[in-house]
Amino acid sequence: MNRTDTRRRRNRYTRGMTPVIALLMLSLSAGCTESNTNQPTTAQQSPPQETPSTSSPQSGKTKVVTTFLPMYIFTKAVAGSAADVEILVPPGTEVHEYQSTPNNVKAIATANVLVKNGLGLEEFLDNTIKNAQNPKLSVINASKGIQPLNEISPVEKTGKKEEEHDHEHAEGNPHVWLDPVLAKQQVANIRDGLIAADSANKASYEANAAAYIKQLDSLNSEFQQTLQKNPNCTFITFHDAFPYLAKRYNLKQVAVVEIPEDQLAPADIQNAVNAVKKYKVKALFSEPGVDNKLLSSLSNDLKLTLRSLNSLETGNTDPQHYFKAMRDNLQTLETACK
Numbered sequence: 001m002n003r004t005d006t007r008r009r010r011n012r013y014t015r016g017m018t019p020v021i022a023l024l025m026l027s028l029s030a031g032c033t034e035s036n037t038n039q040p041t042t043a044q045q046s047p048p049q050e051t052p053s054t055s056s057p058q059s060g061k062t063k064v065v066t067t068f069l070p071m072y073i074f075t076k077a078v079a080g081s082a083a084d085v086e087i088l089v090p091p092g093t094e095v096h097e098y099q100s101t102p103n104n105v106k107a108i109a110t111a112n113v114l115v116k117n118g119l120g121l122e123e124f125l126d127n128t129i130k131n132a133q134n135p136k137l138s139v140i141n142a143s144k145g146i147q148p149l150n151e152i153s154p155v156e157k158t159g160k161k162e163e164e165h166d167h168e169h170a171e172g173n174p175h176v177w178l179d180p181v182l183a184k185q186q187v188a189n190i191r192d193g194l195i196a197a198d199s200a201n202k203a204s205y206e207a208n209a210a211a212y213i214k215q216l217d218s219l220n221s222e223f224q225q226t227l228q229k230n231p232n233c234t235f236i237t238f239h240d241a242f243p244y245l246a247k248r249y250n251l252k253q254v255a256v257v258e259i260p261e262d263q264l265a266p267a268d269i270q271n272a273v274n275a276v277k278k279y280k281v282k283a284l285f286s287e288p289g290v291d292n293k294l295l296s297s298l299s300n301d302l303k304l305t306l307r308s309l310n311s312l313e314t315g316n317t318d319p320q321h322y323f324k325a326m327r328d329n330l331q332t333l334e335t336a337c338k
């Protein structure tokens with residue numbers, strides 16, 4: 001993968017939206033990329049119980065392709081056994097820099113429905129859809145009607161000045177699925193899109209969506225009740241994935257530190273530490289599977305425990321996995337924010 005390109009793309013959603021305070025340019029792609037390349041042994045990384053890409057076109061069911069894990073999970077929850085659901089970006093593969101495959105084009109060419117997160121996340125999609133030449137395809141934008149967040153946290157950068165790649169693209173931060181309330185809206189959008197494409201199964205889609213939304217309501221209550229005990233907990237991440245969650249539950253994501261994949265000079269690390277110190281943060285969050293020495297040294301120097309928050313961009317494909325991962329996140333937040 002082209003490294004510069006990768007960096008540019010990542011920066012589009014971490015950087016373009018911020019009133020950059022940036023002293024340090026530290027741009028390791030820890031946030032997204034590493035959690036996937038390290039192939040760790042956490043529960044989230046366990047193999048799917050089913051192979052989502054092998055549904056039979058002979059089943060006569062509506063064929064739905066979804067882009068990446070949260071879209072697969074929500075769509076599978078709504079579809080149940082009424083439609084065949086596939087995933088384009090295999091769990092364990094990075095979505096932000098994903099390059100589509102010929103099989104992805106084939107999958108879309110033979111699909112009835114495609115479900116995407118939208119908000120600029122699936123950059124590979126436009127060309128892939130074009131190449132698939134499927135005029136009957138209906139596309140569900142799961143983020144339809146959701147007001148994206150644009151102004152979020154400052155991005156702390158370390159190291160030398162990098163060329164700016166700020167595009168004026170203003171689709172906002174795409175990580176809406178990590179807020180259970182916005183996840184309900186995504187599920188409802190998927191439900192409505194499936195009903196429009198396959199009205200014969202309307203009753204199933206409605207019942208399945210209602211059950212899943214009820215679970216999301218419970219999850220939301222748990223987050224509210226638990227996190228209201230420690231309001232305004234400040235934290236720093238290495239992947240700008242949690243602004244919606246933070247906004248919903250009165251947490252404060254005060255900065256996103258970008259860390260380079262290149263070797264850092266000790267002075268760069270010191271700069272990063274100093275930049276982060278001014279925020280007086282309570283918590284430092286990495287992601288499952290990310291094991292980076294720089295993050296560890298940052299956490300040592302700041303005397304903060306480095307904990308993992310799951311962005312659900314990869315992991316188990318069972319629809320119930322969303323709740324497990326989010327409850328793990330809640331427990332991590334509760335511990336870190338005490």
Ligand SMILES: [Zn+2]
Pocket residue numbers: 032096175239240241311313
């Ligand atoms: Zn992300």
